[in-house]
Amino acid sequence: MDASKIKQGIHKSKGGLIRSFVTIENGAIKDIDVSGDFFLFPEEAFFKIIKELKGIPAKRGKIQEIIEKTYEKENIQSPGTEPCDFTESIMKALEDT
Amino acid sequence: MNRWRFIDFGLVDIRDMMAMDEAILKGDEGNTFFFWTPKKSIILGYFQKAEVELNLANCKEYTITRRISGGGIAFSDDLGRQINYGVVGTIDNDLFPLDIIGSYKQICGVLIDTLIHYGLNAAFRPINDVVVTPYLNTGTKGARKISGNAQTRWEGKLLQNGTLLLDFDIEEMLRISNIPREKFLDKKIASIREGLTWLDRELGEQRDMEEVKGIMKRKFEERFNVRLKTGKLSEKETALTNSLLPKYYSPEWVFR
Structure with a gap:
């Protein structure tokens, strides 16, 4: 990632802190990284969420839809953290100037 | 009465x-x-990135690795006054x-019972913390975290790790980590300094760790109604450990 273009967002869910690092190109998510002290089972499914988010339009509705779909498909449980918490963290990054 | 295995790995x-x-x-x-x-x-x-969560320039004297469960950094200073535990159990909807x-609540109950034994007012704070609150206080007002815990699951079993702080160097933890202000916003505390505590401080004296x-x-034993019997790793576990060691020593796993 080119550090100059990375946007950062922080959001705290009941289950932990979610820090997002996002690069945008032509209105789409070019690259994304998330770091945090939340819990999510099964753990490996987290990388599927990240993978699915790459290349999609940087819009709240689309981001939320992709995360929810991956939760359902991978049977994800994340106590104290909802799909909308990840969306919120990413949206905060998108609003970062 | 059921017998479960007990191991004390000592300083590791x-x-x-x-x-x-x-x-x-x-x-x-x-x-x-x-x-x-x-x-x-x-x-x-598991979900933390080293360069985001740590002030790596200040971590040079520390061994860093990553665990397979989520949650936040577990930091161990030179004081060595920390009890770390692990529980592996078959998920049975009872124990x-x-x-x-x-x-989490069930296993954290062991820590709570221990703290109550020492006369402290300890409670479970979901998702994964044990806190100590002053007596005559209701709810979690004035609650300070004394134990953090992290769980993962695999094929019908759970693994929970956690720590009970007997002493703790908060300033050193702040020096090695990048904990943002947002972490404390909903806990009604000004900083991590007010949100953490340890047994020596609560009791006003040092207790022998053993x-x-x-x-x-x-x-x-009381909580699970079992007898703990001291044992060791089996040959199979030792072989598995040896095959897992390269991962825990590798930069690809730690700094991914």
Whole structure:
């Protein structure tokens, strides 16, 4: 990632802190990284969420839809953290100037 | 009465310990309760990125690794006054509930019973903390975290790791980490300094660590209605540990 273009967002869910690092190109998510002290089972499914988010339009509705779909498909449980918490963290990054 | 295995690994390199931790979960030796004391180290939670969460320039003297469960960094200073425990159990909806928070609460109960034994007002704070609150206080007002815990699951079993702080160097933790202000916003505390505590401070004196471990072990036996029998890793677990060691020592795993 080119550090100059990375946007950062922080959001705290009941289950932990979610820090997002996002690069945008032509209105789409070019690259994304998330770091945090939340819990999510099964753990490996987290990388599927990240993978699915790459290349999609940087819009709240689309981001939320992709995360929810991956939760359902991978049977994800994340106590104290909802799909909308990840969306919120990413949206905060998108609003970062 | 059921007998479960008990192991005290003593003072360990955290990379070796995390390999043994995973091997116990993925081995077939049954329910196990174990202790260890980490050498100067930092363990990242599964979803944490080292360069985001740590002030790496200040971490040069620390052994850093990553565990297979989520949650936040586990930091061990030079004081060595930390009891770290692990529980591996078969999820049975009785002793180890399927409900994630329910199972945290059950295992954290061992820590709470231990703290109550020492006359403290301890409680479970979901998702994964044990807090101490002043007596005559209701709710979690004035609550200070004394124990953090992290759980993962694998093929019908759970692995929970946690720490009970007997002493703790908060300033050193702040020096090695990048904890943002947002972490505390909803806890009604100004900083991490007000949100953490440890046994020596609460009791106003040092207790022998072996004594506290002995109480924890007894409270574990009482809570689960089992007898703990001292054992060791099986040959299969040792082989599994050896195969897992390269991961816990590799930059690809730690700095991914």
